[in-house]
Amino acid sequence: MNWKRKDLLGLEELKKEEIEFVLDTADSFREISTRAIRKVPALRGRTIVLFFLEASTRTRVSFELAAKRLSADLVNISSSTSSMLKGETLKDTIRNITAMEVDLVIVRHGMAGAPHWLAREIEPGVVNAGDGCHEHPTQALLDMLTIREKKKKLEGLRVAIVGDISHSRVARSNIWGLTKVGASVVVAGPPTFIPPCIEKMGVTVKYRVEEALEGADVVMALRIQRERQGKNLIPSLREYRKIFGISRERLRLSKPDALVMHPGPINRGIELDPDVADGPQSVILDQVTSGVAVRMAVMYLLCGVGKEAISRQLSAVSKKQKAESL
Amino acid sequence: MNWKRKDLLGLEELKKEEIEFVLDTADSFREISTRAIRKVPALRGRTIVLFFLEASTRTRVSFELAAKRLSADLVNISSSTSSMLKGETLKDTIRNITAMEVDLVIVRHGMAGAPHWLAREIEPGVVNAGDGCHEHPTQALLDMLTIREKKKKLEGLRVAIVGDISHSRVARSNIWGLTKVGASVVVAGPPTFIPPCIEKMGVTVKYRVEEALEGADVVMALRIQRERQGKNLIPSLREYRKIFGISRERLRLSKPDALVMHPGPINRGIELDPDVADGPQSVILDQVTSGVAVRMAVMYLLCGVGKEAISRQLSAVSKKQKAESL
């Protein structure tokens, strides 16, 4: 297939085939990061803007490395350095940046829908790197890439997502994505963490974590976002851990080869026990590795380079590197 | 002509021919940013330092992109990260940076004359990216490039600059530049915003904005710099807008095809009404686009690469890209 979208705003709007196409493209980019020379000239001379209006290290670095490994030029704009401090509107800031002729804007914003509005305003492509409690599509794609790599499929799997579903853009994007490719999703958490009508998204709700874990192929724990959530949704972190934390005992309820996932950063000993986070079933660091590949794929597709070009370019690069290493 | 200056400190010191040479060079670089591969190897392996001691987004990003599109290596130093926090003098900081063998230092500083002092102290070239209320030469050059592109000339044009002339380095650089190339400049603003003896710079002063706009080919509104000016120079922003703000009605006093310009960031509804800022006569975003081209030209000339090399290199690059795209 050919990629036809200008933007990647969320998994809600993507078709199953589009999701699978991004994952396939990511698969072909994954190998680049494992080479001695972790770089291809695919996006040389393209300009990518990281426009992060919420603090972030891992997501920013993941996008940065993806851009650099594709040889794109990268400009970082964060809220603290932005002219918006001088009272400029978001619209003026972004129109100014795009007037400098850029190809892609990666935006993280505290308000749901900000990237969608931006995508309508500007000509370059827009990637949603997290908007409020709404979507975080590249995170869900990297989760799906990780699961698919380990389980060799997505269809028919049972995925348990445990934690603060209400405030989690990671959960929301994963639910859209996983249900579209035929996985079944169970969510679990305290009632204050489960949004009303969530069943309409095609998931099953459990209020006891044990029921959610039962028979699961994948257990995804969400971060208790102390900085985001209201303060009185759970009695205490200790209580949360006792009732919903993923311990070794609880993990035994899921399939013996179930994957343990977490979008990070982990609150060790709250949503995940350390021996689970670092245990043999954990693929948390594989998720991070997959993240670079997924972001390379998304940048590559949105910068408008046709699919046929990939294999041609990759093989040309291997030849060139072989020649240079002589 | 051959470029012979080590530094670009202001338009006051440049001759008409030098200004036109920079604009011509910028014209030849403008096209690069519109290519699919927005990059030439002109300054590969050169080191450019951005030394910004005042906050900035758009100017910093503009210089960054200019450097990247010329393939230069770029180092960012801002006041908040600088050793000057450890009590080091500006002189020691900059001598240390230049001891690392750099080619060009782009400096923004709150004090008028700081870049001039720096230029005498260090061997690498210095570009003034704004010094206090003194000069901001690349801004004036990009303004002139924009006007020249739209009006096909600069000589004989009537340019009205409206706002806080006293505190505006943008106004000062534009006055030096525009009068040298034969444009006539009218400035307008409240008496507290008009510096004494400004007529000696070759401009006409009007205290009513209507008189300044009459017959203008270009209307340049300046930002009310709330963070820079003393607090009691104007009664209120509302009053300023009423008497000096550029509205659609007032704009009708200028020529029907007059250009509307603003150095940004705009205070919408104060110095410029939104429908003027976004209207058909506005070239505000063209200014931003021109900015990258002007900064590429300045970097290129100050890094000492001869003019004859430009066309040779540009054509070589096109050939190479053609070859690579096969």
Added chain:
Amino acid sequence: MNWKRKDLLGLEELKKEEIEFVLDTADSFREISTRAIRKVPALRGRTIVLFFLEASTRTRVSFELAAKRLSADLVNISSSTSSMLKGETLKDTIRNITAMEVDLVIVRHGMAGAPHWLAREIEPGVVNAGDGCHEHPTQALLDMLTIREKKKKLEGLRVAIVGDISHSRVARSNIWGLTKVGASVVVAGPPTFIPPCIEKMGVTVKYRVEEALEGADVVMALRIQRERQGKNLIPSLREYRKIFGISRERLRLSKPDALVMHPGPINRGIELDPDVADGPQSVILDQVTSGVAVRMAVMYLLCGVGKEAISRQLSAVSKKQKAESL
């Protein structure tokens, strides 16, 4: 010899031959920074992470330029942008970063031993860019490179280090390094600045600066680190200057061609008089220049490229640049 270490954590652990090998490699890289095109493709496609948990300009910029001149991809992580603000452990942060497939982590940390712990935890190489009051090996290596360049040898030289020896990682690394290559080191400072049992490191202690300077080939003044030291170790800065500051008169006690060194940033008029810092014997800016070369060498060696490759690559690059400049 072949470089076999994964990490550069301190000079304490290095053998004399290893120190000299790094200095020799640095010598061969020094010339690159003086070219018109200050860049070689040696580390193209390698990923280097700057993980600075203490503020720094000069050291960070020096590492940045070293990486860029070797064509490596660079990612900057500082404490203020780190997820550690979200309560993540240092271990999780660094494991996440390395899961993105990186080659080298340059770390500065306020706690002695942090880089050593890190080096055991992660697969990529680790360079200690300063850990608390412990070691700062690349600083000592650049000091030694500068001395060797000026004096054509290190063995047999008499080096006086003056100042706050107790809190200085620069002093500690220099003592390890200089004594290993056969120089003799004298330290001087107020008793509160001299750590107990320092003689065990192979140095002579003097409590009068005049005795330390006598017959010295090299005089290295340390920075009074107002931000690091406890407040009551010296009566006053004025008193310190009077008794330990390096003035022109005091410098006459050392050899007539003695080198004056300082790791920077200088407190002018405290540990060094301005006319000494800027005088004919000062090699302070040479130290900065050597810093880039040493860091290029360290990055190059730790990224695992064999020594034989250096000369081959350097000569290939010269040929290529010659071809391109035609």
